[in-house]
Amino acid sequence: MVKTTIIRITLALGIAVILLCGCSYNELPPKTDDATTDYILPSGTIPTAEESAAVQALRDEYNNAVGN
Amino acid sequence: MKNIRYIMVSVSVLCMVSCREYLDVQPQGEVIPTTDEEFAAIMDNRIFDIEGGGDEFVIGNMEAIAKFEGYADNLDANIRVGNIVAYSGDNINIRQSEWRSIFQIVRDCNIVIENLEDRTSDVAKGTLAAAYAMKGICYYNLLRSWCDPWEAGQESRQLGLPLVDRFDIKDMPVRATLAASADYTERMLDMALAQGNTDPKYFFTEYVIKSYLAKLHFWCEDWESTIETCNDIIGGCGLTLTPIAGYEEMIQSANDPKGEVIVRSHINNASELDWYFSYMKGYIASRPASASLIELFGDEPEKDVRYRISFDSKRFNTKTPECKVRLSEIVLMLAEAYCHTGDTENALLWLNELRRNRIEGVTDLTEATLPPVRQDNRITEDAEGKPLTPLLQAILDERQKELYIEGDRWFELKRNGRPEWWIINNGLKYTTRKYMYTAPVYKGDVDINPDFIQNPGYES
Numbered sequence: 001m002v003k004t005t006i007i008r009i010t011l012a013l014g015i016a017v018i019l020l021c022g023c024s025y026n027e028l029p030p031k032t033d034d035a036t037t038d039y040i041l042p043s044g045t046i047p048t049a050e051e052s053a054a055v056q057a058l059r060d061e062y063n064n065a066v067g068n
Numbered sequence: 069m070k071n072i073r074y075i076m077v078s079v080s081v082l083c084m085v086s087c088r089e090y091l092d093v094q095p096q097g098e099v100i101p102t103t104d105e106e107f108a109a110i111m112d113n114r115i116f117d118i119e120g121g122g123d124e125f126v127i128g129n130m131e132a133i134a135k136f137e138g139y140a141d142n143l144d145a146n147i148r149v150g151n152i153v154a155y156s157g158d159n160i161n162i163r164q165s166e167w168r169s170i171f172q173i174v175r176d177c178n179i180v181i182e183n184l185e186d187r188t189s190d191v192a193k194g195t196l197a198a199a200y201a202m203k204g205i206c207y208y209n210l211l212r213s214w215c216d217p218w219e220a221g222q223e224s225r226q227l228g229l230p231l232v233d234r235f236d237i238k239d240m241p242v243r244a245t246l247a248a249s250a251d252y253t254e255r256m257l258d259m260a261l262a263q264g265n266t267d268p269k270y271f272f273t274e275y276v277i278k279s280y281l282a283k284l285h286f287w288c289e290d291w292e293s294t295i296e297t298c299n300d301i302i303g304g305c306g307l308t309l310t311p312i313a314g315y316e317e318m319i320q321s322a323n324d325p326k327g328e329v330i331v332r333s334h335i336n337n338a339s340e341l342d343w344y345f346s347y348m349k350g351y352i353a354s355r356p357a358s359a360s361l362i363e364l365f366g367d368e369p370e371k372d373v374r375y376r377i378s379f380d381s382k383r384f385n386t387k388t389p390e391c392k393v394r395l396s397e398i399v400l401m402l403a404e405a406y407c408h409t410g411d412t413e414n415a416l417l418w419l420n421e422l423r424r425n426r427i428e429g430v431t432d433l434t435e436a437t438l439p440p441v442r443q444d445n446r447i448t449e450d451a452e453g454k455p456l457t458p459l460l461q462a463i464l465d466e467r468q469k470e471l472y473i474e475g476d477r478w479f480e481l482k483r484n485g486r487p488e489w490w491i492i493n494n495g496l497k498y499t500t501r502k503y504m505y506t507a508p509v510y511k512g513d514v515d516i517n518p519d520f521i522q523n524p525g526y527e528s
Contacts, residue, residue: 010074037511039164039526042157044496055146055492061359062147066382 107180108195114176114202115271121334121341125170126205128391128475129333130348135159136475139500141446142468143355143385145491150354154493156478156504160526163507167214170206171232177203178235194270197263201272201280204256208284211253213507214523215246217482218288220452223247227521240517243509250288257281275305276331279393282401287483289451291405298402305330307395309425315373320388332392349389352473356383360446361472364465371428374469387473396422397476400467407459408452419463422470438462449485481505501525 101107117123124132138153153159180199186192228249230241260277285293310318310327318327323337369375378387399418406415420432438458482505490499503525514522
């Protein structure tokens with residue numbers, strides 16, 4: 001009888017200790033809805049004919065100036 | 069016997085579950101500082117970074133120059149993008165992570181400021197001067213990159229920075245106003261000055277700190293304080309504008325702060341990063357200068373020493389890309405501050421002083437001979453939102469030529485109206501929008517604290 005009680009108490013204590021030691025508060029910050037760490041980069045658009053012509057003019061000026 | 073076994077098992081379970089420290093790994097070669105010498109070593113390491121050219125966020129290095137020149141328009145990505153970032157929009161996520169890196173420097177400075185016990189010895193004063201100065205300069209750099217440009221009268225409503233006064237891992241300060249952030253930055257630089265450090269070993273001596281104080285006043289459009297501080301530096305630092313004859317040697321110096329240089333990084337001639345810098349120079353020289361910059365040198369560009377040393381025959385960069393503060397920048401800030409206060413005479417005096425030291429046989433500009441404002445200027449309004457005048461245009465032109473490949477132009481565009489412009493890369497058009505001049509703060513800080521406000525324009 002005494003033997004069984006000792007076993008029971010020891011087991012109960014052991015389990016309680018294990019359970020209690022497993023209880024620690026969460027040190028991590030609260031999770032947010034958004035888990036991404038990046039922002040979306042702006043996407044490019046199709047240039048108009050005028051804009052493409054302006055860039056071509058810059059390239060022509062450059063090629064003429066440096067002798068390409 | 070059986071009972072003893074049960075008890076032993078229980079006790080060993082109890083002992084083992086409470087032992088978690090064995091999982092903590094002490095980083096090799098790292099210690100938690102406790103003595104003054106160890107706190108001083110934190111600053112020594114940061115100074116070592118600056119001197120070796122590894123520091124990107126206090127004085128800056130080639131990496132910083134490559135980024136800022138990539139965002140700006142001194143070089144023309146429409147002709148060739150080359151090996152640097154095409155435009156600022158591509159680096160949005162790199163810029164938010166830079167916020168973290170700068171606050172790691174602030175953290176180190178706070179640890180030293182808070183814990184250094186000795187406040188009287190030369191070592192302590194030098195260390196404290198370095199800590200306060202680095203923190204002040206970090207805050208100045210944060211103001212320029214992560215806050216909108218100063219709007220006089222609105223600064224008490226504009227979004228500033230979290231003012232982190234002490235090291236506390238659990239503290240999550242929200243952003244103060246722009247005015248409060250500028251005051252805090254000035255206080256840090258004043259505290260650095262108050263240490264009276266004269267030993268160059270600690271890097272941050274009187275006129276180094278005053279140069280950043282002048283730059284802060286200038287960024288915050290405090291013209292009177294800019295004039296006072298710049299005149300103090302010009303009169304007291306013992307340097308004069310480097311003349312044409314010595315200009316190339318000063319600019320192309322690999323490691324020495326020559327001529328009019330007040331402060332520069334990468335002064336260690338045996339840096340472990342030298343191999344990397346040779347690549348960086350090639351990257352910066354992979355995009356040609358813009359036609360509008362070349363045109364600023366006029367019909368006889370060869371007469372301007374800056375033109376001669378800055379470009380090769382294909383307009384690629386040949387100027388040594390090093391971050392520094394030179395007396396020329398102080399003179400240009402002084403001229404612009406005089407211009408904003410209506411003192412045209414003094415503005416012209418300092419503008420002409422600079423031009424005489426850069427252009428052979430140049431004639432002084434007068435109010436009557438100032439070229440009219442160009443209609444195709446990218447910058448059309450000044451820092452106060454007023455239309456550009458011929459005098460201010462002349463000052464900004466000199467600034468663009470003088471500080472080319474020193475990482476300045478991006479902030480010039482930001483300070484003067486944040487113009488929107490675009491490039492075409494791989495058949496698509498990318499526009500530098502007004503909001504992009506202000507970098508996003510670190511997303512992790514915004515996610516963790518709902519009161520922490522992100523700059524406008526950035527969506528996850």
